[in-house]
Amino acid sequence: MKQSILLIGLFWLFSIGIHAQDGYEYLKLEDMAGFEPQAGNWQVVGDVVVDPRVDPHATHEPQPKKKKKRGKQEEAPEPIRVTSGTGVLINLPTEEQKDNLLTSWQHGDLILELEVMMPPGSNSGIFLQGRYEIQLFDSYGVRLPQFSDIGGIYRNWEQDIQKSYMGKAPLLNAAKAPGLWQSLKIDFKAPRFDEAGNKIANARIQEVVLNGMVIHKNVELPTYTGGQISKQEAPMGPLLIQGDHGAVAFRNIRYKKMKEGQAKLGPLQYEVRRGRFESEKQFFEEGEVVASGETNTLTYEVADEPQHFGVSFTGKLTVPDDALHTFRLHLGCVGVLKINGEVVAEGYNYAEGSVALSAGAHDFQLIYSHFQAWRGKRLGVQVATANSYWQDLHAFSSFPPGGSATAPILVEPGSEPRLVRAFARHPDVDGLLTHAVGVGTPEGVHFLYDQTAGSPVSMWRGGFVDATPMWHDRGNATFNPQGLVQYLSAAPSIAIKGQAKSEVITKGYQLDPATGLPTFNLEVGGVAVQDQLKPEDGSALAREIIFPEGVLAEVQAATASQIEALGAGLYAVGDKQYFISVPAGMQSEVRSLGPDQQALVITAPAQKISYLLIW
Known part of the structure; x- marks a missing residue:
C-alpha cells in the first residue's frame, strides 16, 4: 500500500510541473549561464588535469594540452591542462584577468553541493550570500587545520570588537591531494530580520561535509567574514566564488533553496488504552480505554501509564504547499501513521514514508504502542519536503534530541x-x-x-x-x-x-x-x-x-x-x-x-x- 501511495504521489508531482523531485536545481555548466559577466578568467571546459607535482603559481599561465609527437622527448609536466567541452567550471587567473564570480541568482537558506579540484598551493573560497566565506585551499597533509585551510570559516579584519570575527577551523582536515576531485556540501541558514529590517538572528552554518567527513556542525556567524561584497547583512544575496587568489575547478554543482517547515497539527483527539499491543488491530479490539481527551500537543505523555499502553491521535494536519511530504517516526516500540486514511509509515523503533499532499488540511491518525517494558518511552514525528527543513510535530519532552547512550570506544x-x-x-x-x-x-x-x-x-x-x-x-x-x-x-x-x-x-x-x-x-x-x-x-x-x-x-x-x-x-x-x-x-x-x-x-x-x- 505504501509503495502505491508513493507512486501515485510521484505521478501527481510531475503532473503539476515540479521540475525536480529532490528539490535541487542544477548548474549544467554548458556555458556561463547562471553567472554575472566577468573578465574572462572563468570558463567552461570539458575536463581538467592538474599535476600535483607542479605548482602553477611558480610557472607561466596554464596552457591547453599538446599532443606528443612520436619519437619526441616528453615535455616537462604542465601544471594544468584543460580539454574543450562542457561540464567543468575552471578559474585560470592572470594579472589582467582575475575577477570573482557572482551568481545571477540570490539565495537565503541554502544547501549547496559540488565537487572542487585544488591545484598545488592554490587558494579560493565560496561566499554564501557573498558575505560568509567557506575557505578553499590546498591543505593536503596539514595535521592541525586552521580557519585558513580548506573548509574553514574565514575570519574578517575588523578592528571594532563588535564587528570582529576570528574565523572557525574545521573539526579535522578532510582534504585530498591537489589534483583530485573533492566533494563539498554546505547547509547554510541566512540571518533573520524583523519587519523593520533589524537583525533578530545570526546566520548559521548548520553543517559542512568535506569528502564525506563532517567538519562543521551548528556554527553561528555573528557577522560577515573578510572579502565580502557588502558589510550590510541581508536576507538574500548571491553566491560568490573567489577568483583572484589562484586556479580552481568545479563540477556537479547543485543547490536547493530551503525554508522552515510550516506544517500545523491539531487540535488532536486522543485515546489511551491499557495493554500490550503489537498491531493496530490489537489496539482497537483488545485495548481497554483508560483516558481520552483533546490536546494541541503531540506527546506520549497524555498516557499516564508506566508501561504496556497504547495511544491514538486523530485530527488535522495542515500544510502550506503542494509537495511530496516525507514523515519520520521515532518510536519506543511500534507505531503507524495514516494520512487521509492511508498508511504512510509504520514500524518498530523507526519508520519513514512519503505521500504527496496538496496545500490545505488533511486527516491525520497516529497510533503508538509501548508494549515492551525494557524499551524507553518515546514518540517523535517529523515532516519535511524537498525544500523545507525537518519540522518536529511532537513536543520536545516526547522525543528530546540526544546522541547515543553509549560512549564510543x-x-x-x-x-x-x-x-x-x-x-x-x-x-x-x-x-x-x-x-x-x-x-x-x-x-x-x-x-x-x-x-x-x-x-x-x-x-x-x-x-x-x-x-x-x-x-x-x-x-x-x-x-x-x-x-x-x-x-x-x-x-x-x-x-x-x-x-x-x-x-x-x-x-x-x-x-x-x-x-x-x-x-x-x-x-x-x-x-x-x-x-x-x-x-x-x-x-x-x-x-x-x-x-x-x-x-x-x-x-x-x-x-x-x-x-x-x-x-x-x-x-x-x-x-x-x-x-x-x-x-x-x-x-x-x-x-x-x-x-x-x-x-x-x-x-x-x-x-x-x-x-x-x-x-
Missing part, C-alpha cells in the same frame, strides 16, 4: 602502530571480509589489509578506528574507520606470470621490531611473497611486495572505470579519486579489462615491486 595508535583484527565491510563485496587487519600508525595514515585477497582494500587519514560495534555489548566484530577513507579494489592484486590464476593463501604476518609495522606473508601461486605497507611523507602510503629471486610477477595496483597516465609514472585512478605513483625502474601500463573497466599493472625485473598511493 575509540582506538588510536599512540607512539607505536596499532593492529586490530576484525570483520570489515567493503562497497564492492557482498557480506563481510572475514580476515581483515586494520593497521593504525602514529603518522595518522592507516589502512585495512584483507589477508584472504592479499591486498590493501582501503586507506584513510585522521583518527584510527571506532571499535564500538566490535566491543560494546555482544558486538558484531566490525569497526568503523575514523577518517577520510579511500577504498581500493577488493580483488587479489598479486599474480605470478605464466599462471592463469594465482591462488592466494595467507601465512599470517610478523611485526618489524624497528617500526612495529606488519609484513604480511602470503603464498601466491605456490610462491612465497612478502607484502609491506608504510606511511610516506606523512600523508601517502607506500607499498612494497618482495618475491624470491628468479620469480616473474606482476601487481594489479588499481582497477577502475578510468585510469589516466599523467606522465613520469603518475596515474589518476577512478575519475581522479586518487593517484598512484610508480617509481623509476618499474614497468607500468594501463590494461583494458572490458568496456568499462581498466587495470594499472606494475611489473619489475628484480625481486621487488613498489608504488605509492596518494589521496
